Amino acid sequence: MSLDDAIETVLQKVLRRIRPTEEERAFVEGLMRELEEIARETIEDLGLDVKPYFVGSLAKDTYLAGDHDVDLFLAFPLDTPLEELREEGLRLGKAIAERLDSHEVAYAEHPYVRATYRGVKVDLVPCYDVESWRDVRTAVDRSILHTKWVNEHLNGRNDDVRLLKRFLKGINAYGSEVYVRGFSGYLAEILVIKYGSFLKVLENSDFILRQKVIDPAGWLRREPEPAMKTVKRETEEDKPLIVIDPVDPRRNVAANLSWEKYGRFYFKAHQFLENPSEEFFFPETRKSGSYLAELRRKGTHLVTLVFKVQELVDDLLLPQLERSARGFERALSREGFNVLGWNVGRSSGKAFIMLEVDRRERERVKIKPGPEFFTERGWDFYRKNGKVWLIGKRLYAEKRVKESILEVIEELLKKNAVALGKGIRENVKRAEIVLDYVPKELEDEAYLFLAREKWSLKEQ
Amino acid sequence: MSLDDAIETVLQKVLRRIRPTEEERAFVEGLMRELEEIARETIEDLGLDVKPYFVGSLAKDTYLAGDHDVDLFLAFPLDTPLEELREEGLRLGKAIAERLDSHEVAYAEHPYVRATYRGVKVDLVPCYDVESWRDVRTAVDRSILHTKWVNEHLNGRNDDVRLLKRFLKGINAYGSEVYVRGFSGYLAEILVIKYGSFLKVLENSDFILRQKVIDPAGWLRREPEPAMKTVKRETEEDKPLIVIDPVDPRRNVAANLSWEKYGRFYFKAHQFLENPSEEFFFPETRKSGSYLAELRRKGTHLVTLVFKVQELVDDLLLPQLERSARGFERALSREGFNVLGWNVGRSSGKAFIMLEVDRRERERVKIKPGPEFFTERGWDFYRKNGKVWLIGKRLYAEKRVKESILEVIEELLKKNAVALGKGIRENVKRAEIVLDYVPKELEDEAYLFLAREKWSLKEQ
Known part of the structure; x- marks a missing residue:
């Protein structure tokens, strides 16, 4: 079989799994007709000048089998004041959702309604009825134009x-x-x-x-x-x-x-x-292994911080975790530990930061550089420290420091010497910190991280 | 007793030890007269137009008791060609030295004769008979002017x-x-x-x-x-x-x-x-201690390289040792070891370089940064390495490395990856390298270095 044929065979097999069946297609189309009907009636009932649009992959017929969430946009005339659009949009969304199975209010740039209907998630999003990019006023306004452009091309x-x-x-x-x-x-x-x-x-x-x-x-x-x-x-x-x-x-x-x-x-x-x-297209779950064996193989150590986070959504949480991990990387490097890599995420309702480091203990003393010797601060340094010596015009002294990386991290956190993501600062400071050990539910994650399987470009 | 009186008392005591006695003074003056006589006679014998000058601390009467080496300068007229000054100067020096107890030829900017006479070292140095800085042609020519200026002021x-x-x-x-x-x-x-x-x-x-x-x-x-x-x-x-x-x-x-x-x-x-x-003025020999206890106290490690050096004088050897120590500091830092300090010197005919480092072993793997992924070199890197991943647009891979600092140093030396002083490069490469142990004769040196007693500004 030629390579081209092999590719074609694979694509056909994949398509059989991702192309919606006639049944799914009929179901989705029926659903959309019903939703449009409900929306139009509700709009009329409320006496509003609003057009309902389907957008997203359903409207473009590019959705994957089994993945048919509905995006129903409620487009207000361009001359509607923003405040009115927010209020009336939410009222309309709620009125439509009342006729569906369940709903809640979600928040993006402005509030919208997330409903479910016949087992399908339905987002009811107010927007402006824009015809060109010059009309765009809110982040979601372009969706109608996107749908139209894709369908045309x-x-x-x-x-x-x-x-x-x-x-x-x-x-x-x-x-x-x-x-x-x-x-x-x-x-x-x-x-x-x-x-x-x-x-x-x-x-x-x-x-x-x-x-x-x-x-x-x-x-x-x-x-x-x-x-x-x-x-x-x-x-x-x-x-x-x-x-x-x-x-x-x-x-x-x-x-x-x-x-x-x-x-x-x-x-x-x-x-x-x-x-x-x-x-x-459908990777097998990544092969796992023992994170402890991986630590032994590499001769490195793993520091894991686990902590509770409130109801932060991933969009907000993960960037904060990344920022915090980078903060630890910098702070530990200043303290003489080398961070070979880091990994963040959420598991069983808790957030974690993993740091792969070069050692668990450092030397007990640090050479502390001081000021130039002939200054006021130089004399202070000279008086305050025990043994003092010169390299060039600068004074140096010895400083006793914490040895273990856990003690160092605790001290850094206490002194606010780690740049942490704002929204999770207090959570991190109350984190449980463990060395070369992770809770059961993080064992796979630790392995995938330490073995770099998580980001490997080669293995599927 | 007031502070002024205390100072005066100390100075008087010190002066009693460093001011030459009348006997020493008489001996030195007699010596100088004899030497001048010998010099003048020899100059006349050789038919040269040269003036003998005493320079240095003897000529200025600023020598310390017991420290009365003689500097006898042989000043040639300014119109003597340099080549002639070198040859005739050496010939004259030798002729004078023949009448003293023993001598050898030493080399600075030009050769001169080091003799001994009645137990005293006598340097016989040819120079130009300069009267002003505009006449100065060789490095030693100023000495006559220095002596004159000091004696006048x-x-x-x-x-x-x-x-x-x-x-x-x-x-x-x-x-x-x-x-x-x-x-x-x-x-x-x-x-x-x-x-x-x-x-x-x-x-x-x-x-x-x-x-x-x-x-x-x-x-x-x-x-x-x-x-x-x-x-x-x-x-x-x-x-x-x-x-x-x-x-x-x-x-x-x-x-x-x-x-x-x-x-x-x-x-x-x-x-x-x-x-x-x-x-x-007269410090007691510095207090010593156990270098091993010092290593334990600090939680650091000591790498010592000991090697033979030919007849390099300290003026040449020590700067080369310093340069080499700095080379090790940089090379080891690139390899993940932190050098807290270094110390070099010579002991029992061998040279040594001591490096105080933060650890004896590092992690077994290193994260190796590669090229940007979309380049030819990116593809090479991708193919050559096992596990490969991206951070930004750059590829990274894992590299197995030597763990022990001794192995790392041996590898660095083999790969010529340490900037060493030129004159001792081959010697260093054949050095004996020991960890957390020094030969008996270096024990004190190791202690004074590790405890920083060697450079301490406080203890006397």
Whole structure:
């Protein structure tokens, strides 16, 4: 079997698993018709001038089998004051949700209603009925334009989008959330439209990076000023990719894509094209092993902080954990410990920070540099310290310090000498800190981290 | 007893030990007369136009009791070609030495004869008979001018110079050799002349540093151009003191004085004035202790390299040892070991380098940063390494490394990855390297180093 045939075979197998069946499709379409009906009636009942729009992967028919959450946007006229849109939008959302199965209020830039209906999650999001990027006033307003643009340009390549999305999920590079920094669904759609197919996108993983700027709607010609500003800004921030939003020249669709996630895509694309397999789309759960054996093999040590966090959502929690881990890395390095790597996350309702360090104990003394000897501060230093000597014009003395890394960390936290994420500072300070041991539920996580399986580019 | 009286008592006691007795003085004067006689006769015998001059502390009557080496300079007319001065000077020196007890040829800028006569070392040094700095052609030519200037300005303060020299010796800050970087005898003489007495020099230890530029002969007025050039050059090199040579505006008499040695003088001067004692002039041998106990107390480790060196003189050897120690400090730091301090020297015919380090073993793996992933070198790195992951756009991999510091040092030396002093490179590479153990004869040295007694500013 040729490589091309092998690839085709794999894709067909994958498609059988991710393409919605006729039954699912009928169910989804029925659901949407019902929801639209309910929405229209409610709008009329409330005497509002609002248009309901379906957006997202359902509206674009790019959803994966079994993954059919509904995004129903409630578009208010552009002349509605923002305050009124917030209030009336929420009232309308609630009124619609009353006729569904259950609901709650969620908060983004403005409040919206999350309902469920016949087992499906339904987001009821108020927005403005924009027709062009110049009208955009809130973060969600573009969604209607996105849906429209994709539907106008996809030309039946819906399954290619499904393959790409599933591929990105499989290699752990899907989702533009701040704690993922991967490819959004919209970005996947644009890439398929621009390069023609799932395989073309993979084959161009190198070219896409070199091309750097992708401008499917020709904004650089049509609206050079805002488009160039976007290119300049994103170039300065060293983004791997600049995809000028087909519906808004001011926006880089790939703004949240990290080099790490593009790199994963890059290597996995090469691997898949050389050696196709379903594994890329549906990886087996990563192989695990003993984190203690890994520590012995490497001769390193593992410090783990475990602590309660309130109801912080991942979007907020994970960046704070990352910031805190980097704070520990810097603070410990100043104290003479080398942090080889760190890992953060959440498990069983608690947050954790893992730090792989080079040793558990350091020397008991530290050489403390002092001021220049002929200054007032020099005399102070000379008087305050026991043994004092000179290197060049600077005084030095010996300082007795804590030996064990746990004591050092406790002292650093007590002295507020670690840059921690603001929202979790107090939690970290009350953390349980353990050395070369993790609670049962973190054992796999510890192994995947220490063995670097978690980020490995080679193993599937 | 008042503090002034206490100081005076100490100085009188010290003077009794360092002022030459009438017998010594008579012996020295007789010796000089005899030597001058021999020199004059030999010069006449050889038909040379050379004048003999005594220079150095004997000629200035600033020598310490028992320390009366003779410097006899043989001054050739200015129109003598340099080559002729070298040849004839050596021939003359040898001819004089033939009439003394024993001699050998030594090498500085040009060769000279070291003889002994009646138990006294006699250096016979050819030079030019200069009358002004404009005539100076070789490094030794200024000596005659120095002797003349000091004798014209000392005005009977010879004992003050003796006290200052003995004080500087006692606190280990005497000698302008490159491996001492302390005060020369000539500098001590200038300071006494400038500030009036031994005590005045000590009392001005702070003022001297702040004054920075000392110009006893008024060169800045008389010859502003070369004098300013000297000030500028030495200021840029951040010398602690700029003493424009009274006989040559181009030269800083304190050019070799280090901040460390000035600092020792600074603190010891304060200590002496507050708490005078003979100890400053004649310190008891430094108290010793167990270097192993010191290692245990500090939780650090000691690496010692011991190796043979040929007949390198200290002037050449010690700077090379220092350079090599600094090379080890940098190389080991790149390898993850922290060097808290180092110490070099010579003992029983062998040279040694001691390195105080934070640990004897490091972790068995190192995180190895690679190139950017989308480059040719990125692909090489990806293929060559087992586990590979991304941080930003850069690839990383794990590398197994030597654990023990001795193995690391051996590997570094084999790979020529330590910046060593040129003259001793091969010797260091063949060194015996020991950990937390030193040969018997280095035990005291190891203790004084680890306890920092060697450089301590407080204990006498």
